Amino acid sequence: xxxxxxxxxxxxxxxxxxxxxxxxxxxxxxxxxFGASAGVGKTFAMLQAARHLREQGxxxxxxxxxxxxxxxxxxxxxxxxxxxxxxxPYRDRTLPEFDLDGALAQLRDxxxxxxxxxELAHSNVAGSRHPKRWQDxxxxxxxxxxxxxxxxxxxxxxxxxxVGGITGVRVQETxxxxxxxxxxxxxxxxxxxxxxxxxxxxxxxxxxxQAERAGQHFFRxxxxxxxxxxxxxxxxxxxxxxxxxxxxxxxxAAVWKTEAAVLCAIGPGGEAESIVRSAAQLAQQLAVSWHxxxxxxxxxxxLPDARRERILRVVRLAQDLGATTAVLSAxxxxxxxxxxxxEHNLSKLLMGRGAQSPRRWGSRDLAAxxxxxxxxLDLIQVGASATQRETDDEPxxxxxxxxxxxxxxxxxxxxxALACWPLSHRIATDNIVMLFLLGVVAVAMRWGRGPxxxxxxxxxxxxxxxxxxxxxxxxxxxVQYVITFxxxxxxxxxxxxxxxxxxxxxxxxxxxEARARGLFELTRELAGALQIExxxxxxxxxxxxxxxxxALLFVLDDxxxxxxxxxxxxxxxxxxxxxxxxxxxxxxxQAAGLGTDTLPGSQWFYLPLRAPMRSRGVLALRPGEPGTxxxxxxxxxxxxxxxxxxxxxxxxxxxxxxQQALLxxxxxxxRNSLLSALSHDLRTPLAALQGLAETLARRELDSAAAETARxxxxxxxxxxxxxxNLLDMARLQSGALKLNxxxxxxxxxxxxxxxxxxxxxxxxxxxxxxxxxxxxxxxxAVLIERVLANLLExxxxxxxxxxxxxxxxxxxxxxxxxxAGKGEMRLSxxxxxxxxxxxxxxxxxxxxxxxxxxxxxxxxxxxxxICRAIMQAHGGRIWAERARPEGGARxxxxxxxxxxxxxxxxxxxxxxxx
Numbered sequence: 004x005x006x007x008x009x010x011x012x013x014x015x016x017x018x019x020x021x022x023x024x025x026x027x028x029x030x031x032x033x034x035x036x037f038g039a040s041a042g043v044g045k046t047f048a049m050l051q052a053a054r055h056l057r058e059q060g061x062x063x064x065x066x067x068x069x070x071x072x073x074x075x076x077x078x079x080x081x082x083x084x085x086x087x088x089x090x091x092p093y094r095d096r097t098l099p100e101f102d103l104d105g106a107l108a109q110l111r112d113x114x115x116x117x118x119x120x121x122e123l124a125h126s127n128v129a130g131s132r133h134p135k136r137w138q139d140x141x142x143x144x145x146x147x148x149x150x151x152x153x154x155x156x157x158x159x160x161x162x163x164x165x166v167g168g169i170t171g172v173r174v175q176e177t178x179x180x181x182x183x184x185x186x187x188x189x190x191x192x193x194x195x196x197x198x199x200x201x202x203x204x205x206x207x208x209x210x211x212x213q214a215e216r217a218g219q220h221f222f223r224x225x226x227x228x229x230x231x232x233x234x235x236x237x238x239x240x241x242x243x244x245x246x247x248x249x250x251x252x253x254x255x256a257a258v259w260k261t262e263a264a265v266l267c268a269i270g271p272g273g274e275a276e277s278i279v280r281s282a283a284q285l286a287q288q289l290a291v292s293w294h295x296x297x298x299x300x301x302x303x304x305x306l307p308d309a310r311r312e313r314i315l316r317v318v319r320l321a322q323d324l325g326a327t328t329a330v331l332s333a334x335x336x337x338x339x340x341x342x343x344x345x346e347h348n349l350s351k352l353l354m355g356r357g358a359q360s361p362r363r364w365g366s367r368d369l370a371a372x373x374x375x376x377x378x379x380l381d382l383i384q385v386g387a388s389a390t391q392r393e394t395d396d397e398p399x400x401x402x403x404x405x406x407x408x409x410x411x412x413x414x415x416x417x418x419x420a421l422a423c424w425p426l427s428h429r430i431a432t433d434n435i436v437m438l439f440l441l442g443v444v445a446v447a448m449r450w451g452r453g454p455x456x457x458x459x460x461x462x463x464x465x466x467x468x469x470x471x472x473x474x475x476x477x478x479x480x481x482v483q484y485v486i487t488f489x490x491x492x493x494x495x496x497x498x499x500x501x502x503x504x505x506x507x508x509x510x511x512x513x514x515x516e517a518r519a520r521g522l523f524e525l526t527r528e529l530a531g532a533l534q535i536e537x538x539x540x541x542x543x544x545x546x547x548x549x550x551x552x553x554a555l556l557f558v559l560d561d562x563x564x565x566x567x568x569x570x571x572x573x574x575x576x577x578x579x580x581x582x583x584x585x586x587x588x589x590x591x592x593q594a595a596g597l598g599t600d601t602l603p604g605s606q607w608f609y610l611p612l613r614a615p616m617r618s619r620g621v622l623a624l625r626p627g628e629p630g631t632x633x634x635x636x637x638x639x640x641x642x643x644x645x646x647x648x649x650x651x652x653x654x655x656x657x658x659x660x661x662q663q664a665l666l667x668x669x670x671x672x673x674r675n676s677l678l679s680a681l682s683h684d685l686r687t688p689l690a691a692l693q694g695l696a697e698t699l700a701r702r703e704l705d706s707a708a709a710e711t712a713r714x715x716x717x718x719x720x721x722x723x724x725x726x727x728n729l730l731d732m733a734r735l736q737s738g739a740l741k742l743n744x745x746x747x748x749x750x751x752x753x754x755x756x757x758x759x760x761x762x763x764x765x766x767x768x769x770x771x772x773x774x775x776x777x778x779x780x781x782x783x784a785v786l787i788e789r790v791l792a793n794l795l796e797x798x799x800x801x802x803x804x805x806x807x808x809x810x811x812x813x814x815x816x817x818x819x820x821x822x823a824g825k826g827e828m829r830l831s832x833x834x835x836x837x838x839x840x841x842x843x844x845x846x847x848x849x850x851x852x853x854x855x856x857x858x859x860x861x862x863x864x865x866x867x868x869i870c871r872a873i874m875q876a877h878g879g880r881i882w883a884e885r886a887r888p889e890g891g892a893r894x895x896x897x898x899x900x901x902x903x904x905x906x907x908x909x910x911x912x913x914x915x916x917x
Contacts, residue, residue: 031116031149033140034188035123038155039234040227042208043194045153046070046121050079052151053119057083063117063151064110067101071208086118091128095744098128103139110148117149124158124178137178154178156234165233170226184241191238196227265293266349267321268340271303271310274355274385275317281385282353283324295321295328296343298336312598315638330636332511337369341377349380356384412446412454416461420469427470435470436491439463440498447502456496463492518640521549525644529651538655539568542622542648550641551627556612557585558620558652565589565621580607580623589621596623598632608632610641612649619652693719742786742876746779746903749812749828755784756791763796766804773812779903780828786873787898790881793866794832794894801892802836809833814900826900827879831893838890844883870896 036045046068053063065085070077086106088099101120110116120143125136133139140150157166160177167173183189194202202208267282269275279295286293297318321328333339344352354370370382419442423435439462447455467477525545532538539556546554555568557580565586571579584602588595588609595601597608607625611618622645624632632638696716699708750773757769791810798808811833816826839847848871867883874881879898886893 029147031144031147032187033144033149033185034151034190035183035186036151036153036190036192037234037238038153038192039194039230040155040157040199041071042199042202043192045155045192047073047076047079048190048192049119049121049151049153050076050083053083054079056117061115061117063119064106066106066118066120068119068121073208083119091130093128093130100128100131101136101139103132103142106143106148107146110143111146115149116147117151118143120150120152123152123154124176126176135178137182141182154183156230156237159183159237162233162237166230169229170223189238189241191234193231193235196224196231199227200224264291264347264349264351265289266340266344266347266352267293267295267326268336268352268354269295269297269314269317269321270355271314272355275314276320278353278355278385279317279321279324279326283321283326285351285353285383286325293326294343294347294349295326296331296340297329298331298333298339300334300336330639332508332515334508335372337372337376341373341380344377344380351381351383353383353385356386408450408454409457412450412458413461415442415446416458416465418442419462420465424469432466432470432487436466436487439466439491440494444498444502447498447500448506455500455502459492459496466491514636518636521545522640522643522647525549526647529647532651532655533658535652535655536569538648538651542644542651543568543570546622546624546641546644549644550624550637552625554625555580555623556620556648557582557589557623559589559618578606578625580609580625581605585609585621585623589618592618597626608641610645612645612652614646614649614653616653619649619656622648689719689722742783744781744783746781747784749773749777749780749830750775752782752784752787753791753810753812753830756788756795759788759792760795760799763799764808767799767802768805768807769795770807770809772809777812777814777828778900780898781901781903782877782898787877790870790873790896791830791832793870794896797866797894798832798834798836798892802834806835815897816900827897828900829895829897831895833886833891833893835886835891838885839883839892847883848881867894874898 036049038045050068053065056063062084065080065083067086067088068076068080070080086102086109089102089105090097091100106118110118120136120140123137123140127134127136127139133142140152143150156162157170157174158176158178159180161180163174163177199208265282265286267279269279282293282295295318297314318328318330329343331339331343340352343349352373354373370384373380373382416439419439423430423438427435443455443458443462446458464477468475525542528541528545529538532541535558539558542556543554553574555571557565557567560566565582567582584595584605584607587601589611592611592613593599593601594611595609596605597603599608607623610622610624612620612622622641624641626632632641693716696712696719699712699715753771753773757764795808795810802808809832811829811831813829814826815829848867871881874896877898879896881894881896883892883894885891
């Protein structure tokens with residue numbers, strides 16, 4: 004039997020599914036062995052699966068597997084083909100890394116190629132093609148190569164902060180959840196906490212001192228139990244998504260009770276808030292997700308504004324309590340609720356008990372109807388308190404102009420009768436019946452279901468009274484007309500009901516289409532905006548037209564302040580939105596103003612413009628009709644429009660950031676090219692000029708000529724120093740500079756830098772504060788001397804003669820005793836000059852950056868930039884700050900402290916025999 008029209012699959016969804024299947028066939032498959040922590044057996048399980056495949060004739064390639072010294076894990080590698088590791092030079096060492104190019108060359112053309120890549124969240128050594136190993140795996144999958152890999156729960160990006168809060172250890176290597184969710188298979192490898200601790204003590208997780216430290220910090224029983232729960236929940240979420248996808252693809256309508264998810268039915272009665280709170284409590288007790296749904300029928304569509312506002316508050320309450328909310332329009336609430344529960348696989352439905360009216364939400368009739376429509380659902384009825392029952396006795400649907408509509412229905416039937424009366428002798432009575440039925444349909448379309456019922460009865464009565472013999476009487480001479488009356492009444496009632504229902508559905512569809520069209524137009528107009536001003540003007544115009552009022556936007560500027568709309572001054576002073584309320588809405592990420600809990604008496608409604616990264620401003624709306632925002636659909640439309648606008652503002656912001664970054668990169672490239680060209684082209688003429696100046700200075704000249712020769716020599720030396728700075732900067736940026744690290748005492752490096760300065764410090768008093776007990780530091784002495792010399796030269800240049808320059812050295816943190824690399828050596832150069840320009844401490848380290856009062860001083864502004872580049876090459880840092888509140892500058896540099904190599908042991912000298 005062919006499928007019913009409403010059960011036919013959507014062609015677009017079928018095409019999308021076919022495309023996904025074709026893409027999946029061209030990509031490799033990804034299997035992730037997922038665990039709570041290290042040591043649960045992920046690598047062991049992966050290797051066992053690989054050996055099982057080898058026994059079946061399919062030998063996977065071992066790309067990279069970390070055994071961490073575990074003999075049982077290493078034994079599983081025997082007999083499996085291995086890919087040699089790629090050796091990557093890093094600083095003074097060579098580190099092994101996964102050879103992506105080798106794997107592609109060996110496996111790209113093989114059918115059913117499979118490779119094992121351990122530790123998916125691993126960070127590759129600098130210089131690799133991809134910074135992360137998961138990106139290597141992505142390239143393998145794109146080339147049709149299947150991958151088995153492993154990952155721990157603490158490496159998932161979304162759980163990184165959660166795990167850090169539990170264990171006190173922040174994991175730096177993370178994996179995007181989107182990549183994890185794209186895996187074809189996720190295999191959970193689970194080990195209880197006690198068993199894992201026993202494995203740790205037995206040396207099967209870490210070896211030696213590393214195992215002892217792990218047991219004292221990360222591997223505590225409470226941490227392991229919490230991580231195990233996170234891994235189980237994350238795997239359950241993944242499996243639930245797979246189940247939902249399978250149900251959707253197989254078009255399975257029945258609810259599968261795989262999860263005790265809760266559906267809350269929100270009705271118009273006073274017990275709605277109690278039902279929502281009960282559903283939230285039940286979902287919290289069961290630790291499951293929950294949904295809250297309000298089904299609006301034609302009768303509920305005519306509720307008074309006060310009742311609809313109360314329903315809106317209940318829906319917001321459900322959102323605040325963590326529910327996924329939805330507002331559905333349907334003739335039959337039971338069918339709509341059953342369909343929603345099946346679509347989202349919700350097994351428990353909470354509803355009100357309410358026994359006031361058999362046609363009300365929460366009545367026993369609705370429960371019975373749900374029981375028949377969805378027998379697989381667990382129905383839970385929540386009782387109402389006495390206060391709620393009193394509240395529930397409010398007036399029902401507001402019929403407003405109901406008397407007028409019934410009067411019009413009566414007049415319409417009379418008009419049809421009067422129109423047929425002159426034609427009664429010329430047309431048959433069955434045609435007159437058709438005309439009366441046409442009138443019933445017209446009444447149903449124009450005035451709804453109730454007037455259509457009245458028109459059906461009036462049409463039968465008027466037809467009998469005016470057109471059936473004996474006329475002008477309700478008596479019937481021919482019994483056959485009784486059948487005509489019954490059929491006419493039945494057809495009128497059915498036609499009227501169907502027409503009224505279609506009228507309601509058409510009205511709902513028209514309103515929905517108008518809202519969708521408004522959002523489409525807003526999105527289309529904002530897509531072409533390239534400036535913030537264009538986004539603001541477009542959004543204000545579109546939202547003002549859609550909501551029949553006035554819309555204004557407050558946008559964040561570069562200083563994180565709300566900038567009012569350019570159109571705001573055109574409004575009267577008493578009618579302008581309040582900037583303070585807009586700031587409150589932005590800071591609290593909540594709506595404020597009209598119809599909210601914050602300043603509800605305001606004429607303006609304030610809504611944050613949320614975007615993926617952060618809120619970009621606030622929308623202030625003064626609707627033409629205050630009740631507009633009380634409609635659930637219109638409120639949802641406004642929130643969606645605000646989010647679209649926020650995304651457009653963020654897009655424009657990052658377009659500007661990208662343009663500025665591109666401009667800076669291009670400027671940097673041109674500047675570096677100029678540096679390299681000038682420095683090389685100036686060296687030869689400078690050397691000749693310096694030689695000629697020295698020759699002139701040695702000859703016997705008069706005083707004026709000798710002074711000129713000395714001036715030429717000094718200026719050539721200064722220009723030569725500038726050229727050397729240009730060359731050094733070009734070498735540092737090209738990466739051609741190689742460090743000659745050696746363990747050096749700091750006091751010798753400081754002394755060498757003072758000697759390098761020569762007579763430049765003769766007019767200043769230099770004070771050294773360098774303790775004799777400082778540890779050795781591994782550094783390039785020549786380059787660090789250059790850094791200190793630049794700092795001393797700056798101090799002498801920008802301080803008056805006779806002032807004091809202090810050189811301070813201190814060891815901070817662990818100075819070599821304990822774990823290496825936890826401390827740092829800090830060297831500071833202080834002066835008592837005018838100080839640093841306020842707010843430009845970081846800008847001083849940029850290339851060619853100089854202070855506002857430096858134009859009379861020689862230099863090109865490269866000294867501090869070279870200092871920072873040298874410090875970065877050492878893995879250190881350099882910064883500037885005010886030495887004292889009244890003035891003075893302090894430039895400090897910090898070098899990491901390590902553990903110096905042990906000195907060779909010598910036997911003590913023996914005392915001579917007497």
